[in-house]
Amino acid sequence: MAGQPKNTSQYVSDGTGEDEDTIDFEIIELLFFAYRDFTSDPDAILEKSGFGRAHHRVVHFVNREPGMTVADLLDTLKITKQSLARVLKQLIDSGYIRQVTGPEDRRQRMLYTTEEGQALARALAEPQSRRIADALAKTGPGARETVKRFLANMRNSSAD
Amino acid sequence: MAGQPKNTSQYVSDGTGEDEDTIDFEIIELLFFAYRDFTSDPDAILEKSGFGRAHHRVVHFVNREPGMTVADLLDTLKITKQSLARVLKQLIDSGYIRQVTGPEDRRQRMLYTTEEGQALARALAEPQSRRIADALAKTGPGARETVKRFLANMRNSSAD
């Protein structure tokens, strides 16, 4: 009978009249499981390279937007410069990414994948792409457009 | 002219004839951004509690499935017992989760959120739920069913 503390929480009754049942636990959970399994796809390949998921994200975005600067990448990943530095250095030292001094602003470092970097990005994306294709096929016609719009709408408005 | 290594990568030409253009970089990226912003929603609340995202996941699932065992939770989160232990202990010590010896198998510990735990789970889910509702509304009628099916299909088949 003991052990049930009285309700003194700072979270209860925020005055919005929001009820437990109004909360969309279902899609919250579906997103968690979908993303959990989606991100585990490339793990086998990453282990072979000795890289982790942080390296994956860097190679992916540099491959997708060749010539992006370090600042661009920081803004995309929403991590700190020091966090990025370690991972980026390893990718440069291993020959997957190379840097070119900005032609207009020489303080900038434009980032490019090498051919190995492109191959790695493709290899990592391949199982994820297959998972998406299978899921869309099972979901039915028109799913692709709806899913694209939904995911885009889930993103913060550009004014972050 | 130098610095372009020859193509000796283990990732090139896997014999499937898969072309770069067949890879769905677009949805891969939309998923990344959607999840990045979705998971950042509860950060302000977590900081107040002194908890992290790992605590969030534990409170969420215990709240959603009251009476689940430690083994159930490990299977859901796909982390190790030792990783869970630290986070779970903190939640128990802080009074957000409590354990009850299994009525049939007394080795088991059934997990329940306290009232504070329920309030925390709701508070954390609330901004995420609102984001989902807004995104679905913008996407159009019928989006909810399509998105649900897609996300469910993205998950590994139960035979993990």
Next chain:
DNA sequence: AAAAATAAGTCAGTTTTGTTGACAGAATTT
């Protein structure tokens, strides 16, 4: 031209969240 601001890199230390491996106690199953 000098001063201020910006882009990138680095040094040092810390935190969160995950990992392995080994072992122990209690309870259940064989």
Next chain:
DNA sequence: AAATTCTGTCAACAAAACTGACTTATTTTT
């Protein structure tokens, strides 16, 4: 009685994030 299972814990380690401070090179502003 022996083996297995569920949970918890100790210890060490690793990945990936963080803060804060500082440097260098370059560009922009005054």
